[in-house]
Amino acid sequence: MRTTGVLMVALASGPALAQEAGQVNVICSVQAEWCNMIQTVFARTTGIKVNMSLKGSGEALAQLIAERANPKTDVWFGGTGDPHLQAAEQGLSLEYKSASLPQLHAWAQQQASQSGYKTVGIYSGPLGFGYNTELLAKKKLPVPKTWADLLNPAYKGEVQVANPASSGTAYTMVATLVQLMGEDKAFDYMKALHKNIGQYTRSGTGPIKAVARGETSLSISFVHDGPGEAMQGFPVATITPAEGTGAEIGSMSIIKGARNLEAAKKFYEWALTPQAQQFGAASKQFQLPSNKATPVDPRVPDFKKIKFIDYDYAKYGASAERRRLIAKWEKDVNSLPR
Numbered sequence: 001m002r003t004t005g006v007l008m009v010a011l012a013s014g015p016a017l018a019q020e021a022g023q024v025n026v027i028c029s030v031q032a033e034w035c036n037m038i039q040t041v042f043a044r045t046t047g048i049k050v051n052m053s054l055k056g057s058g059e060a061l062a063q064l065i066a067e068r069a070n071p072k073t074d075v076w077f078g079g080t081g082d083p084h085l086q087a088a089e090q091g092l093s094l095e096y097k098s099a100s101l102p103q104l105h106a107w108a109q110q111q112a113s114q115s116g117y118k119t120v121g122i123y124s125g126p127l128g129f130g131y132n133t134e135l136l137a138k139k140k141l142p143v144p145k146t147w148a149d150l151l152n153p154a155y156k157g158e159v160q161v162a163n164p165a166s167s168g169t170a171y172t173m174v175a176t177l178v179q180l181m182g183e184d185k186a187f188d189y190m191k192a193l194h195k196n197i198g199q200y201t202r203s204g205t206g207p208i209k210a211v212a213r214g215e216t217s218l219s220i221s222f223v224h225d226g227p228g229e230a231m232q233g234f235p236v237a238t239i240t241p242a243e244g245t246g247a248e249i250g251s252m253s254i255i256k257g258a259r260n261l262e263a264a265k266k267f268y269e270w271a272l273t274p275q276a277q278q279f280g281a282a283s284k285q286f287q288l289p290s291n292k293a294t295p296v297d298p299r300v301p302d303f304k305k306i307k308f309i310d311y312d313y314a315k316y317g318a319s320a321e322r323r324r325l326i327a328k329w330e331k332d333v334n335s336l337p338r
Contacts, residue, residue, distance in 0.1 A: 021047035024263040025072060027064075029057045029079025030250070033283035038077070041279070042270055048263045056203070057083040057168050064092045064255065071257040074264035077271060078122065080168030081111055084251035085317030088118035093253035096265065100272040100291070108290035111249050114314045122271060123250040123280060123287035126306050127172050128223040128240035130208040135217045135235075144218065147177070147241045150193055157198040160207035161220040163334070165326050168248065169204025173220055174325050175316040176246030179309050190333045197338065212236045222248060227299040228284035240301070244309045250287060 028035035032054055039050040055063065057079030064073060064087055076084065076093070087093045097117045101109055108121030129144055136143060141158070144150050150159060162170035177186035198216050201207055207219030208226060212234035226238035252271055258264045270276050277289035281297035288300050315321055 022260060022263045023049040023051060024260050024267050025051045025074045026053075026267065027060045027073050027076045028052050028054050029060050029077065030280070031283060031285055034078075034279055034285055037279045037283055038271065038276060041276070042267060046266060046270070048266060050267070058166060061087055065090070068092060071255050071259070073255045074258040074260045075267050076253045076255060077267075078250050078252065080172065081119070081121065081249040081251040081313060082168060082171060082317040082322060084119040084253050085111075085115055085313065086319045086322070087253055088115040089319060092256055093118040094256045094258065094261075096254050096268065098269060098272055100269065103292060104272065104290045105288075105292055107247075107249055111251055111313065119251045119253040120268075120272070121249040121290045122252045122277070123289055124247050124303075125222040125224040125250070125287040126240055126247045126301055126303070126308070127169070127176055127245045128221070128238055130211045130219040130221045130223070130226050130229075130236055130238050132211045132214055132217050133235045133237050135214055139217065141217060143237075143239065145239060145241070146243055147180070147189065148243070150196065150218070150220075151189070152196075155196045155218060157196065158217040159193070159196045159220070160199050160201060160210050160216045160218070161197060162204045162206060163200040163202060164329055166202045167204040169222055170200075170220075171322065171326065172222075172246050172248055174329055176309060176311065178325065179246070179311060179316070180244055187328065187332055190329065191336060194333050194336050195338060200334065208236065222287075223301050224286040224288075227286045231284060238301075240306045242307065244307045246309055246311045249313060 035052055035054055039052045043050050060076055060079060061083040095117045107124055111119060111121035131143055141154055164170040164174050177189060181189060205225055208221040210216045211219045212229035223238035223240060226236050229236040254264050254268055272291055274291050274294040277291050277294040280287055286297060286300045288303060
């Protein structure tokens, strides 16, 4: 009901304008329902036609690199912030300073400033653990409360996490552990954890979906992915590790050489408004919106109760550092027997 209500209010708030106002080509790296909602509402309220393609953030970055000489994309919306920082670093996105910046949380403004205003934070979500309450009870396994707890031999084969080469979620885990423990200890930890991993999935949301459906007991996931599964009746709960954790900053960028630049700027400004930022929760996605005036759904993780590390987004979002850490993970961790 909430989804329909928010959508109907948004549709009613703007006239059904003629489609003569132009068009905008958007790569959308959030979930399909969220993409569809913003596509519908922005088109309806502005008259600008939205041509939208859905792609994960790694795939989106690869497309932008391939199109560099002749960009077909105007705006890239959502997905983990690291690939957006890489796009900025490689000159694929346009410097654009929104008038709305002062209305955003400090972490969203920092994402903009450290990219030279070539991207901006639109939501944030903490990394943690998902667990199947029924499976843990049935197998008499404890709920893990710390990173160290995940090394419990009783969890052998019970943990899923994505592969950092294909998943921003899993790369956030690698970068978080390196910053939390120091690089040598972090890789020792990941080698030990490897013994308990049942599967490295391609997608960052794969592990918590497997937890929800009882295919595995535990996942390392963004904790905002838990409530949507629980809403569907699955026995899923989440927790953040007591030692400290990192968070993603989902981002948005205007593409350099955008063919529909004025429409792109209108979309960008609209996407930073509290009205547009409610569509995350309306589509059962519970990240913290970047505009401080956006009403926060009670299912969004309470950031005040989570211990965060001082995550260096500029360093760990840089292409060379990301490549180096992923290559090291492939060589030192993923190559080991389980």
